[in-house]
Amino acid sequence: MSLNILAVDDSRTMRDMLRISLTGAGMLVTTADDGVHALEVLEALHPDAIISDVNMPRLDGFGFIEAVRRIDRLRATPILMLTTESAPELKARARNAGATGWIVKPFDPQKLLSSLQMVTG
Amino acid sequence: MTTDPMAEIRTSFFAECDELLESLQDALNLMDEGEHDSETINVVFRAVHSIKGGAGAFGLDALVSFAHQYETVMDEVRSGRLVPDASAIKLFFRAADMLQDIVRTTRDEQHPPPGIEDMLALLKALLHEDAQELDEPVAFTPLGLSLEFDLGAPAIDVAPAEIDDDFGWTITFTPNAGLYASGNEALLILRSLSNLGHCVIRCLVPEDLPPPDESNAETPLLSWRIILEEDVPESDIRQVFDFVNDVCQLQISPRKVIDDLAPTRPERISPTAEAALPPVGSTSAKKPAGDDACPISSAASKVSLVPHPRPARPVDTNAHEPATMVRVDMEKIDRLVNLIGELVINQAMLAQSVETAGMSQQSDIMAGLESFMTLTRDIKESVMTIRAQPVKSLFQRMARIVREASASVEKEVRLKSVGEYTEVDKTVIERLADPLTQMIRNAVDHGLERPDVRRAASKPPEGQITLSASHRAGRVLIEIEDDGAGIDRPKVRDIAIQKRLIAPDASLTDAEIDQLLFLPGFSTATEVSALSGRGVGMDVVKAAITSLGGRITTTSVPGQGTKFSISLPLTLAVLDGMVVQAAGQTLVVPLSAIIETAKLEEQNIHRLSASGMMMRFRQELVPLFDLGQKLGFRDMRDIAAAGIVLLTVQEDGRRAALIVDAIMEQRQVVIKGLGQTCGHIPGVAAATILGDGQIALILDPGDLVWGGASSPHFDTKAG
Numbered sequence: 001m002s003l004n005i006l007a008v009d010d011s012r013t014m015r016d017m018l019r020i021s022l023t024g025a026g027m028l029v030t031t032a033d034d035g036v037h038a039l040e041v042l043e044a045l046h047p048d049a050i051i052s053d054v055n056m057p058r059l060d061g062f063g064f065i066e067a068v069r070r071i072d073r074l075r076a077t078p079i080l081m082l083t084t085e086s087a088p089e090l091k092a093r094a095r096n097a098g099a100t101g102w103i104v105k106p107f108d109p110q111k112l113l114s115s116l117q118m119v120t121g
Numbered sequence: 122m123t124t125d126p127m128a129e130i131r132t133s134f135f136a137e138c139d140e141l142l143e144s145l146q147d148a149l150n151l152m153d154e155g156e157h158d159s160e161t162i163n164v165v166f167r168a169v170h171s172i173k174g175g176a177g178a179f180g181l182d183a184l185v186s187f188a189h190q191y192e193t194v195m196d197e198v199r200s201g202r203l204v205p206d207a208s209a210i211k212l213f214f215r216a217a218d219m220l221q222d223i224v225r226t227t228r229d230e231q232h233p234p235p236g237i238e239d240m241l242a243l244l245k246a247l248l249h250e251d252a253q254e255l256d257e258p259v260a261f262t263p264l265g266l267s268l269e270f271d272l273g274a275p276a277i278d279v280a281p282a283e284i285d286d287d288f289g290w291t292i293t294f295t296p297n298a299g300l301y302a303s304g305n306e307a308l309l310i311l312r313s314l315s316n317l318g319h320c321v322i323r324c325l326v327p328e329d330l331p332p333p334d335e336s337n338a339e340t341p342l343l344s345w346r347i348i349l350e351e352d353v354p355e356s357d358i359r360q361v362f363d364f365v366n367d368v369c370q371l372q373i374s375p376r377k378v379i380d381d382l383a384p385t386r387p388e389r390i391s392p393t394a395e396a397a398l399p400p401v402g403s404t405s406a407k408k409p410a411g412d413d414a415c416p417i418s419s420a421a422s423k424v425s426l427v428p429h430p431r432p433a434r435p436v437d438t439n440a441h442e443p444a445t446m447v448r449v450d451m452e453k454i455d456r457l458v459n460l461i462g463e464l465v466i467n468q469a470m471l472a473q474s475v476e477t478a479g480m481s482q483q484s485d486i487m488a489g490l491e492s493f494m495t496l497t498r499d500i501k502e503s504v505m506t507i508r509a510q511p512v513k514s515l516f517q518r519m520a521r522i523v524r525e526a527s528a529s530v531e532k533e534v535r536l537k538s539v540g541e542y543t544e545v546d547k548t549v550i551e552r553l554a555d556p557l558t559q560m561i562r563n564a565v566d567h568g569l570e571r572p573d574v575r576r577a578a579s580k581p582p583e584g585q586i587t588l589s590a591s592h593r594a595g596r597v598l599i600e601i602e603d604d605g606a607g608i609d610r611p612k613v614r615d616i617a618i619q620k621r622l623i624a625p626d627a628s629l630t631d632a633e634i635d636q637l638l639f640l641p642g643f644s645t646a647t648e649v650s651a652l653s654g655r656g657v658g659m660d661v662v663k664a665a666i667t668s669l670g671g672r673i674t675t676t677s678v679p680g681q682g683t684k685f686s687i688s689l690p691l692t693l694a695v696l697d698g699m700v701v702q703a704a705g706q707t708l709v710v711p712l713s714a715i716i717e718t719a720k721l722e723e724q725n726i727h728r729l730s731a732s733g734m735m736m737r738f739r740q741e742l743v744p745l746f747d748l749g750q751k752l753g754f755r756d757m758r759d760i761a762a763a764g765i766v767l768l769t770v771q772e773d774g775r776r777a778a779l780i781v782d783a784i785m786e787q788r789q790v791v792i793k794g795l796g797q798t799c800g801h802i803p804g805v806a807a808a809t810i811l812g813d814g815q816i817a818l819i820l821d822p823g824d825l826v827w828g829g830a831s832s833p834h835f836d837t838k839a840g
Contacts (some may be wrong), residue, residue, distance in 0.1 A: 006595065013175035020130065055167050064663040069302070078304040084174050092211075092367070098306035101364030106177035118313045119305065119364070 003027045003120055006045060008064065009053040009082065014105070018051060021109040022116075035059025039067055042074065049078040049113075049120050051103070054090070054114040061096040069098035078119035082107065125339030129238065134175045135228045136448065139514075140540075141168040142221050146517050149217060159199070162632025165213070166195040172220065176227070184223050185231045191216050197248060205247075211524075212243055218521050268301065288352045289318070289376040295344035299368035311345060313361045318351020319741040325492050348376065390536055403646075452548065453508055461501050462791040468497050469788065498789060509544035512590045512599070516541045516555060519561050519588055526565040531571055533582055534565055538623050539589035545597050549689055552669055553599070556662040560601050560685055561586065563659070568683050570606035580604070596713060602684040608677040610634045616643065635675040639663040670792075670806055672771075672823060690769075696792055698819060699767070700785040700811065709790050709819045712768060717768040721780060736778045738768055745778045751825060752804060768821040788812075792819065 005027050007018040014034055015031045029112055032038035034056040040044045043048045050068065054061035078100040083090060094102055100119050103112055148164035173188035195213075197203035205213065222234040292314070296307050311322055325565070326343045349358065358365070358373055472490055480486050516538045527534035545553075569575075569584035576582055587602045610631060617637045619622045629637075637643060641660040666673045672688040690696065690711075698709035699718075725744065727735040736745040745766070749755045765779045790809035797800070803826030805818050 011171040011174060012137045013130060013178070014171070016130045016133055017175075017178055048173065055163075055170055057163070057167065075303050076301070076306075078306075084177070095299065095303055095367055098303050105174050106179075108337065115364075118309055118361070121306065121309045 003048040006047040006050045009030045010056040035064030065097040138224045289350040289829040292347040294371040295370040296341040297368045352711045462765040473812035511542045513541040534584045537587045543590035556665040564603040597689045604682040609678040697764040698790045701781040702783040704754035707817045714769045743776045748781045771823040
């Protein structure tokens with residue numbers, strides 16, 4: 001699966017985990033530290049899917065996804081939210097912002113990959 | 122080099138933990154200072170949250186459960202449901218300390234520190250009752266250590282087949298508008314469903330299907346009915362719809378209940394016949410609406426399953442990475458430092474041989490040697506910057522010492538850090554931790570008064586310790602200052618007499634009395650408190666500082682406080698020195714200690730006594746010493762004829778002039794320790810090897826001139 005993935009997380013460990021899990025599966029991974037950084041990255045990148053953390057400095061995951069959905073060419077890009085909580089209201093907020101789905105941290109790489117596969121085809 | 126990616130991430134995780142703990146401390150300090158804006162609280166929350174997240178990935182349960190409780194409390198603070206008072210913030214600090222301990226023990230694979238349960242209970246007590254109930258236990262699945270991927274997914278097989286009516290599922294799936302708006306794709310969900318087993322999928326199209334309209338691409342028009350001919354658990358099916366169950370209508374029922382679906386022949390279904398279907402308005406251009414109803418064929422799915430354009434060229438994955446960092450083993454850097462030390466010596470020897478060979482200064486070899494020297498210096502400086510670290514981490518450790526020490530003696534103490542980004546050699550930082558800890562404990566234990574005493578002296582009840590770092594005169598200056606009662610000199614004097622460290626009738630200046638604190642076996646605490654009992658005396662502190670090539674001085678004002686100043690060399694490996702001759706000896710004086718050199722002229726010399734001399738230096742009188750004589754290389758002599766003076770300065774601004782016979786050169790020298798056997802020689806800091814292979818002593822002018830004066834006329838061993 002040679003997908004082009006943008007992974008957004010303020011934790012270096014998490015970014016490393018995502019990069020290793022995904023590049024191991026043959027994907028191209030670009031990472032960003034927070035929502036603002038990710039939006040800058042997206043000016044030059046058209047990923048097949050985006051994985052984003054919720055809690056981040058400057059611009060959090062909800063704000064980031066809302067901003068992505070306002071960009072026309074990224075309206076249908078699948079975005080998976082990485083959360084440590086599985087609270088229903090959190091999912092609702094993520095959905096309202098435009099998230100495609102969510103992965104509960106700590107993620108199981110298999111589950112992450114199958115979720116990615118499901119949302120990207 | 123480790124090749125296990127998980128081990129690497131683990132290392133990187135703990136390194137990140139250190140950074141997170143640091144930002145946690147910073148943010149807590151801000152909160153403690155009254156900063157309660159949401160970003161500050163968020164920083165605390167995020168730090169704990171990220172530690173928990175990473176720890177969860179590695180299955181570090183102790184860390185996860187502690188961080189989880191801490192995070193829960195911080196979430197309450199963040200949401201405004203909990204407004205922390207001073208005691209709550211104190212608890213947050215202690216929880217941060219505990220978190221740090223758990224991180225450390227986890228990293229070192231040791232037993233978790235004691236007291237976790239108590240701290241958890243304290244944190245939990247901060248929560249309102251309803252919040253406590255919400256606090257669900259955490260269950261995490263560790264990531265495991267092997268990363269194997271099998272991504273081969275079976276292709277959709279939708280060919281009509283023999284259907285066994287007795288098992289399987291019938292699923293009706295009707296997307297809402299939100300499904301497409303959130304980047305989900307009905308076809309992909311169908312595809313995932315088909316991974317569970319053989320599917321017969323029927324697309325339900327409304328009769329009044331409007332013409333395609335791109336502007337309404339996200340309005341769902343179609344719904345789907347799927348027969349899954351596989352006896353899978355219902356939860357597996359629900360799993361497929363996990364991301365969309367809030368943006369679609371979904372009916373899942375066992376196959377035998379609804380069996381009116383003819384799988385082989387597409388048929389038109391009227392909307393009224395399908396109660397579950399929402400009213401539909403227009404068609405979607407991006408959805409493969411097909412004709413009427415269609416079992417999805419492999420071909421159809423292939424066409425439709427390219428929902429997003431892919432970039433044609435690969436994107437540089439590193440293009441947007443922030444500054445790249447490499448972690449390097451300290452040993453490797455040390456080896457590099459040693460090699461550069463050798464290089465410096467080698468270069469000096471080479472220069473010496475070239476000169477001995479009688480090469481002219483203009484020759485190519487000399488020019489080449491010149492640039493070789495510049496390069497060596499640049500390399501040395503670059504390597505030294507690798508070793509340099511801000512003292513911040515050290516200062517943060519001290520903040521913790523202050524918290525623990527002040528709690529154990531029931532004093533209120535605030536630590537103020539100044540200049541925590543001052544960079545100091547890593548080894549110096551490491552070896553400074555113990556002496557600094559002891560000095561901070563002393564300041565809390567002996568330096569600062571109890572709150573009631575402070576109030577009586579019209580001071581704020583909360584004592585303050587200021588820890589500062591700065592670069593001064595080519596050295597690093599670290600100061601520990603308290604606003605306590607100051608050194609009780611009569612008491613110090615009494616104790617020294619009692620312990621027979623000085624004669625009862627010794628006449629000592631204030632500075633000399635302060636120096637008594639550094640004598641072995643001296644302790645001002647009349648009864649050893651739990652705090653100082655754990656520590657070591659100031660003599661050990663002084664020895665540790667001296668072994669780093671540093672000096673420690675004291676200033677104290679009764680009723681106002683005490684300040685300890687530690688002055689340290691910037692690096693432990695190489696220094697810029699002036700090579701001089703005195704009484705036939707070649708000596709090196711650190712350049713950082715020299716302000717000026719001048720020719721000695723008789724009219725500037727003021728003789729005070731047989732041995733005491735002063736020298737006028739730009740309208741200022743400074744003590745004057747003959748270096749050769751001071752070091753004992755020669756006897757008293759008439760210095761009128763002698764040559765050159767070096768004006769030296771100490772960190773505290775005290776100056777002294779040293780007479781030397783000649784200045785040879787200025788150059789970098791490699792510092793070589795004198796070894797344990799020599800012990801401390803007054804005025805000598807270390808030794809070096811010069812270009813001609815000769816060994817020369819590196820002087821410490823401050824110690825040479827003032828060192829004797831600061832250990833006053835008493836016999837330490839006298840009975």
